[in-house]
Amino acid sequence: MTNSPELPDSTPTIADPAGAPSGPQGALDSGTFDRILEPRSPRRLPLGDGTWHQLARSYVWVRLISLALFLAVVLVAAFVLALLTRTAWPWIPGGVLSAGIVWAAAITPRQARAFGYQLRSDDLVFRRGILWQRMVAVPYGRMQLVDITHGPLDRAFGIAQLKLVTAAAATGVVIPGLxxxxxxxxxxxxxxxAEARRTGL
Known part of the structure; x- marks a missing residue:
């Protein structure tokens, strides 16, 4: 794939012209997946040209551990309710929730590899999803806030979540697992x- 064009000299550089990150830019691809998984349908949203960056591999472990803890809570709650009520009905919603959690855990590795973001000359493009695909382009000049959050489990695995807030809420983007x-x-x-674009440099 060809790389996105360079920004003008007056704007901070986003991408390396050779297509491979170098220096600080290499931080975007350290410890990440090597390629984006695409749906097999010929009507999928195309990746297009440019360099795509992906999530950290450890994001999958964080998601799996979170789902396992949630599953444990559901099972314990169903067990306690069954004891208190002396009936089996709590196992019905508990079983449905457990099946959903197991399904979410099964597709997590593939789902994580469907995330990707691209730094172009005028905007950041974010894509996600296998069955329900989403691709959003956020112009640099429209960004109002860039927020990083990470919980205890995220910190244990060295990952964080980055949130981009714009004037239009629909174009906001959350990139997990960086x-x-x-x-x-x-x-x-x-x-x-963003500051350079807003000041017209």
């Missing part, structure tokens, strides 16, 4: 470019 280095580097880069 390495902390990638999240910080991406935040600083986007803030610099």
């Amino acid at each position: 390495t902390q280095d990638a999240a910080e580097h991406l935040r600083d880069t986007l803030i610099d470019v």
Whole structure:
């Protein structure tokens, strides 16, 4: 794939012209998946040209552990309710919820590899989804806030979530499962470019 065009000299550089990250830019691809998984349908949303960056591999473990803890809570709650009521009905919703959690855990590895983001000359493009695909382009000049959050489990695995807030709520983007280095580097880069675009540099 060809790389996206360079930004003008007066704007902070987003992508390396050779297509491979170098220096601080390499933080975006350290510890991540190597390629985006696409749906097999010929009517899928095309990736297009440019360099796509992906989530950290450890994001899958964080999701699986979170789902396992949620499953444990559901099973314990169903067991306690069954004891208190001395009936089996709590196992019906508990079983439905458990089946949904197991299904979510089964598709998590493939789902994580469907996430991707691309830094173009004028905007950031974010894509996600296998069955329900979404692709959003966020112009740099429309960004109002770039926020990084991470919980205890995220910190244990060295990942973070980056949220982009724009004037239009529908175009807001949340990129989960970035390495902390990638999240910080991406935040600083986007803030610099957004400020440059708003001031007309």
